[in-house]
Amino acid sequence: MSNTQPNRPGCDNILEMRDIRVEFSSGRGRSKRQIVALNGVDLSVPRGTILGLVGESGSGKSTLARVLTALESSFTGTMVFNGTHLPARRTKELRRQIQMVFQDPYSSLDPRMTVRQTLAELLSVHKIVERRDVNKRCRELMEQVQLPERALDTYPISMSGGQRQRVAIAKALALEPSLLVADEAVSALDVSVQAGIVNLMADLRDELGLSVLFIAHDLAVVRSLCENVVVMYHGNIVEAGTTETVFAEPRDGYTKTLLRSIPRIRY
Numbered sequence: 001m002s003n004t005q006p007n008r009p010g011c012d013n014i015l016e017m018r019d020i021r022v023e024f025s026s027g028r029g030r031s032k033r034q035i036v037a038l039n040g041v042d043l044s045v046p047r048g049t050i051l052g053l054v055g056e057s058g059s060g061k062s063t064l065a066r067v068l069t070a071l072e073s074s075f076t077g078t079m080v081f082n083g084t085h086l087p088a089r090r091t092k093e094l095r096r097q098i099q100m101v102f103q104d105p106y107s108s109l110d111p112r113m114t115v116r117q118t119l120a121e122l123l124s125v126h127k128i129v130e131r132r133d134v135n136k137r138c139r140e141l142m143e144q145v146q147l148p149e150r151a152l153d154t155y156p157i158s159m160s161g162g163q164r165q166r167v168a169i170a171k172a173l174a175l176e177p178s179l180l181v182a183d184e185a186v187s188a189l190d191v192s193v194q195a196g197i198v199n200l201m202a203d204l205r206d207e208l209g210l211s212v213l214f215i216a217h218d219l220a221v222v223r224s225l226c227e228n229v230v231v232m233y234h235g236n237i238v239e240a241g242t243t244e245t246v247f248a249e250p251r252d253g254y255t256k257t258l259l260r261s262i263p264r265i266r267y
């Protein structure tokens with residue numbers, strides 16, 4: 001990944017979030033009330049690892065992802081990314097370095113463009129490679145997401161959900177990020193297809209040294225993929241640690257309940 005910032009010595013975490021707080025107001029007039037979506041969250045992602053983020057619906061996972069990717073700008077707290085303070089107004093370069101993959105690959109792909117057109121546009125707009133190297137880079141991206149080269153000349157409509165999600169990942173990788181945020185990126189896929197995407201995430205970590213924040217509600221997937229795991233409940237982090245420790249010796253009552261609900265699926 002030529003465009004990625006060099007690893008900084010002494011900076012073991014690619015990301016450190018401190019005391020992140022987000023409030024929303026809902027309703028009008030007398031029924032108006034404040035929702036604390038994130039209640040002072042601290043979270044660190046060790047470089048080159050996958051951090052799993054789990055918690056029930058509405059616990060604040062997507063809000064955290066949106067703060068991190070600058071889609072949500074009303075928050076308090078601080079973030080340090082790759083040893084540098086992340087300012088409220090991100091430079092284009094800082095935005096490039098943190099990329100997001102969403103649950104629904106349909107909405108992140110333009111149906112009128114082939115995969116090659118989509119990727120080529122990104123590579124040109126962000127000046128990632130010289131014009132003459134665009135096709136070569138497109139082929140490399142297909143290889144990275146384990147799609148055949150001929151997929152470059154297809155439209156999203158003719159692809160399966162899993163293939164589309166691979167293209168969505170290729171779009172994120174095209175910008176050569178250091179951190180990938182996957183918000184329920186496998187949740188909409190069939191279980192058999194999920195396993196392929198989960199394995200791809202592991203390969204990207206191992207081969208590119210990519211760091212990933214992996215948001216999921218499937219604890220079996222998190223257990224098989226992530227080095228570390230964080231559990232959220234009502235806007236708070238109630239448990240954080242290595243996946244092994246959290247799954248073997250959960251300290252928090254909510255985590256214990258959550259763990260009891262895991263189906264016994266093995267990947």
Ligand SMILES: Nc1ncnc2c1ncn2[C@@H]1O[C@H](COP(=O)(O)OP(=O)(O)OP(=O)(O)O)[C@@H](O)[C@H]1O
Nearest residue numbers: 024025026035037056057058059060061062063064
């Ligand atoms: N734009 C918004 N305006 C008002 N409330 C919001 C907004 N976005 C999120 N919320 C509220 O903030 C809380 C956290 O929502 P969030 O989407 O972060 O949860 P989540 O953990 O991602 O849930 P899910 O597992 O269902 O995706 C919820 O109570 C939600 O209703």
Ligand SMILES: [Mg+2]
Nearest residue numbers: 061062063183
């Ligand atoms: Mg969500």
